[in-house]
Amino acid sequence: MDIKELDTSVENTWCPGCGNFAILTAVKKAMVKLEEKGINKNNIVISSGIGCHAKIFDYLNLSGVYSLHGRDIATIQGIKIGNPDLKVITFSGDGNGMGEGLAHTMFAAKRNMDMTMILHHNDVYALTTGQFTPLTEKGWKGPSTPRGSFEEPFNPLLLMIVAGATFLARCYSGEITHLTDIIIQAVEHKGFSFIEVIQPAVSYHSWAEYKDKIEFLDKEPSNLEEAILSIRNNHKFTLGVFYRNIEKHVYHEQLYGDHNPITKKSLREKRIKKIEEIINRI
């Protein structure tokens, strides 16, 4: 597949230099490589919430649902339940996935829903003019916190590992090759994959704030306990895969086995006959 097939004609309105461009590029590159590996783009369905991150929906020539703020995580799960043959990815921002939609994010992890969630972590509500987010360091002076925010931020990876995610990684917009590779691994992983992508919103933060702090994990932790320690003990600019578990059952298989309600739908005549039997038994 030519990477240009993933372009759309929609005008891109991200700020010049925004970290989101790198995520868009990495996703496209990952799609091309995934197709080489046998995962066709026709089988991929995306969703996004609302916020700067979500504009990626219009910029990617992939099918899906441009959902509500925080609800994309529920929408994408509905898509997977509707047709489990599809590969599903949702894009989220700080407020979207860690604020308004936090319950959906936690429960998607709890269920080990077979999906990928890409969190565009930029520490700011950019589209609504710069308020603090659930992930912003204490002290942020935005229009809703003129005296400086006084809440401690969440650590998304720590939340997700406790909730039950089975693939956890942190990436950075400035490391596109790494990000591309991780997206491929996340989509291929059977279960709930969560990628936190640190991404400067250039109207509020500069690349320089991040550049020197970025480090890579020395070694991928080999079990849950090590992973939790590693997430806790490494600083929040540490990149890499923190956790991977392929043992845990995924939601749709527990729900259906290998059934698919769309492709193996039970026919009308059969339903009518069975309903008659059941009602007469009641």
Place this chain on the structure above:
Amino acid sequence: MVKDVFTFIVGGKAGEGTKKAGSVVAQIFIEKGLQVFEMEDYMSLIRGGHNFSVVSTANRWISSHYMKANLVVNSDKRSYENHKNELADNGVIIYNSDEMEGEKGIGIPFFSMAKKYKFGKLMFGVGAVAILAAYINYTKEKLNNIIKREYSKGEEDNISYASEVYDFFSSQFETKFTLENGDKKRPILTGNQAISFGAIAGGLDTYYGYPMTPASSILHTLAENASEFGLAVVHPESEIAAINMAIGASFTGAKSVVGTSGGGFALMVEGYSLAGITEAPVLVILSMRPGPATGVPTYTEQADLEFALVAGHGDFLRIVASPSTIHDAFFLTAEMLDLVWKFQTPGILLTEKHLSESFMTVELNIENAKWAESKLFKGKENYKRYLYTDDGVSPLLFPPSNQIIKWSSYEHDENGYTTENADEIKKMHDKRHKKVESIEEYLKKNINTVNIFGKEGPLIFTYGSTTMSVLEALYYGDIKARVIQPIYLNPFPIWEIKKFQDTSIIVVEMSKSGQFANLLKGKAGLRVEKLINKYDGRPFDPIELSIKLKEVF
């Protein structure tokens, strides 16, 4: 006896098996070929309180329970006090002589007789069934068969206990009551069972529900039958998740339904609006209980009508319809599932606790259920999700596909891409609004939108399960009237209703402010002369309602 009706009430604390006893007694009536209406009155608790089942039966179609009973069996004083003045002529009340001294009626030592059995006091329900059997001269042999079939645990103990109670009661009370046999055995369903099976018959693929009385038993019924029909039945983290999952599933072509009550639907409203703009077919089952807020969880009301009609921000087509009987609930659910798919918009099947959780014998010709179908894309050209069409309905295409399918919560162009262009905003609004005209045309031509009962007499307007109360009250009071029951509340079938504009009408409903009456005045310009409304959580009793109707005629 209330005319041709026989009524049995069993009351006691939660956990004593009164509900089960009610349903087993209903089975006895069914075995006799009679028709049954059974209402459950229970409190929002697990143990204690006062719960009772009212089972009314007749050798004809019966559409309400009667509070005046021929036989009342109580396990405790509270239940006895509640029902002692509610007896039909020659009615008999039974009290538990282990718990109290009754000023009238017959005392049975239910608990001390049960002492020697493993389940002890919990066997009260079996005892109540035995009393009914003895009272109507139902043979022990037949009683034993029913007990074996209906109670899964402690078969021998149950039969032995039932036999003792049967004999004890017979020794105290010799006048046997003759309950004639009816014409044939019919199945008995709750409204929620009818809704659940109606949805399956209509093509349901995935259901999402967060538990909330009185809708929870839809979730339970569907969950129990999910494997049999290959359905997904999901209990997610919230009602918000439920409706958004349903929209996601619709995107794949899965026929999706969510079910809840008023408070849960309040949480779904954001998603309901999303379904409006994405043109996602989603059916909501909204079963009303008294509000506002938590209100009275296990009782009935019709005060979410106005909420249902306008829920969701922005302009979009909302289909709202309400079934009158358990029979109709089955078919209307399938029909609504078809309609939301035909017009790609969300809809509400509006019902009440009184329909959801009451039982009624039914004769269903299941074959007649609608099967949800939609306009599908079959072209070779580039697919446009929101293609402008004459009827406002754009063809659907589902993934996986080599075409791009974009649904969007932003205002969008035909391809589903975000737009803020003035011309495109207006055009897309116009496209969606065309569906309002299209569905009205469709309903006019194809769908029974209003039920009319009776040929002469004053006009009574009612809707939902209150229709059943009205019909039974008219039968009981031998009152001649015409009953007009709009099934569709939005779009409102003005084409059927306008012929009544010159006559003054009586409205019967279950809301304080007269929400249905206001709808009739506002939408159809009807002249409401008298509103008979009830809002104490309890459904109308046919005797009480017939007196009220006679007062206004």
